[in-house]
Amino acid sequence: MSESSQHLFSDRVDLMDNPKANRVGFVSRLARRQTRQKYGLALVEGPQAVRELIRFQPSAIRDLYVDLEMASGTYRELVLAAREVTDFVHPCTRQVVDHMSSDAQGIVAVAELEKLPFHPVEQLQLDAGMAVLLARVQDPGNAGTMVRLADAFGAQAVLASAGTADLSSPKVLRSAVGSSFHLPTYTGQFSDLVVPLKKAGFKILGTSGEGAISFDDLIDAATLGTDPELAPVLEGPLVWVFGNEAKGLAPDEAELCDYLVSIPMYGQAESLNVASAAAVVLSGTARIRHRQ
Structure with a gap:
């Protein structure tokens, strides 16, 4: 040397x-x-x-x-x-x-x-905030990007159900660009992650192309008061759930969600990549949660 x-x-x-x-x-x-x-x-x-x-x-x-x-x-x-x-x-x-x-x-x-802040579901403990749940998101690049998005938009934790890419893999860590070291992640069966949070008062919001409620509905309810039931949802304790890239949420996963939410699209695209969907709803949710 x-x-x-x-x-x-x-x-x-x-x-x-x-x-x-x-x-x-x-x-x-x-x-x-x-x-x-x-x-x-x-x-x-x-x-x-x-x-x-x-x-x-x-x-x-x-x-x-x-x-x-x-x-x-x-x-x-x-x-x-x-x-x-x-x-x-x-x-x-x-x-x-x-x-x-x-x-x-x-x-x-x-x-x-x-x-490192990688934990089993048995250690799951969240305050009243926002969390992101990856439900069988299999592509490491998508998983890492979504960890980064969760970090950027103020989530307090990332949850990963069985079948999701290993969040400690080099590809996920590389795609997360350091965000994996900023906030805790918890891994377990979907129901084991969701049920305790539902009991603790978290609203579970699943993203789905067939969701009965649009994300615009949630934004309008929070900003314009158009729906008293939906108005507090984005500001309270909540978990955004993103399903598998190819199949979306499984029926049993969708059943455990309090609301299934669709993202309005105005062009000719058939659907959004799961990480793109996460960027849309997490950014919008953060705007509501951090407004003055």
């Missing part, structure tokens, strides 16, 4: 320059759910996700691996922040980092799952 970069790293680590090393192979295998579960570790890829991990969940960091050339340039401040919380920041050749992950962008971290 050059003198300009050597001081960035602890004396306890050496330059990693062998892409066939066992450690490199192990980190790359964390892309597999089975490996993550066996060792209780997650793989965090890319600068923004790593930055938010360092900022919000520093105790979870096991190791951080960074392209040596980028460590003393583009990622210098990121490396310095990481060194504040761990000695195990490893300088690597770019080839090594790329073997760990093709989506690394020169930097990856390994984090302990038990120290």
Whole structure:
């Protein structure tokens, strides 16, 4: 290592320059759910996700691996922040980092799952706010984007029913761009997630193309007082439920919802992508909940 970069790293680590090393192979295998579960570790890829991990969940960091050339340039401040919380920041050749992950962008971290905000349904506990429930949303890109949307529009938690993409997977974490480390997620059977919240006074709003109530109805009720029953719904404790990309909500899921809500469309599109639907209703709901 050059003198300009050597001081960035602890004396306890050496330059990693062998892409066939066992450690490199192990980190790359964390892309597999089975490996993550066996060792209780997650793989965090890319600068923004790593930055938010360092900022919000520093105790979870096991190791951080960074392209040596980028460590003393583009990622210098990121490396310095990481060194504040761990000695195990490893300088690597770019080839090594790329073997760990093709989506690394020169930097990856390994984090302990038990120290990240991923929880089973048994630990579910929410205050009177807004939550987002992914009901068998299977595409990791959609799931991660919806975690990011939940974070952006003020949800206090994300819930994921059985059959949803693993929220600790690298693809989900990458799509969430760090939001996975900002708010808790809870995973379990759909009814186990919904029923306790219904009993606690949360309104369960399922999105459906065949919903009897339109999202415009809810907005009008909240802003114009057009329907006394619907008027308080968007401002009170609620859970927005988004169903499977191909099939939407299953009958048993729809039955547990207090309202099925459709999104009015005025063009020729047949439907909205589930993440697009989430963006529409979460943005509108946030506007109502945070109006002055």
